[in-house]
Amino acid sequence: MALFVFFLILFAAFAWFISWGMVAILFYPKKSIHFIGIHWQAPILNYFNKLDWGTILPKEQLPHQLEQLMPVIEEKLDHFFRNRLAEKLPMISMFIGDKTIQQLKEVFLEELRTMFPELIHSFGSNIQKEWMKNLDHVYMSFLQEKLLEATAPLRIIAVLMGLLWGAISYGIYCIF
Numbered sequence: 001m002a003l004f005v006f007f008l009i010l011f012a013a014f015a016w017f018i019s020w021g022m023v024a025i026l027f028y029p030k031k032s033i034h035f036i037g038i039h040w041q042a043p044i045l046n047y048f049n050k051l052d053w054g055t056i057l058p059k060e061q062l063p064h065q066l067e068q069l070m071p072v073i074e075e076k077l078d079h080f081f082r083n084r085l086a087e088k089l090p091m092i093s094m095f096i097g098d099k100t101i102q103q104l105k106e107v108f109l110e111e112l113r114t115m116f117p118e119l120i121h122s123f124g125s126n127i128q129k130e131w132m133k134n135l136d137h138v139y140m141s142f143l144q145e146k147l148l149e150a151t152a153p154l155r156i157i158a159v160l161m162g163l164l165w166g167a168i169s170y171g172i173y174c175i176f
Helices: 002-024 043-050 059-088 090-095 098-150 152-175
Strands: 033-035 038-040
16 A cells, blocks of 8 residues: 555656646756757747847838827927927027928928837847846746746646556556
């Protein structure tokens, strides 16, 4: 009977450690390991290092996205030229009429159309660098906790399967 319990516990523990290890191996090792020409780093870190943030908003879609923002930008520029500029530089506002404001808005919007893709690309690169810098310290523990929480039912199933394998192994051991 003791041997039967030993088989059950051994196989259940083995199944639980394997299922836990399969999740944990996604996050370890954090620093790259080189051994006999083999390079190993946590698959999650590898994935995020290779992630191209340009795929989130491809350059082909940037002009379309900007066009959707143009009414808001134009409204903000109009408010700036008519109100804020007069508050900040009252002398200039005396010389600027509707025609000049319209020309200034057109020049600013044209310049914005040429700058927007570059600004978004630079913004995305900066976000990627910042995110990668914080990945290990902030996000990895959160991701690991959530993934372990989400896979808890699978680990329970693994323990149950381990108990079943233990019982079958004990049966095979007794037969031979």
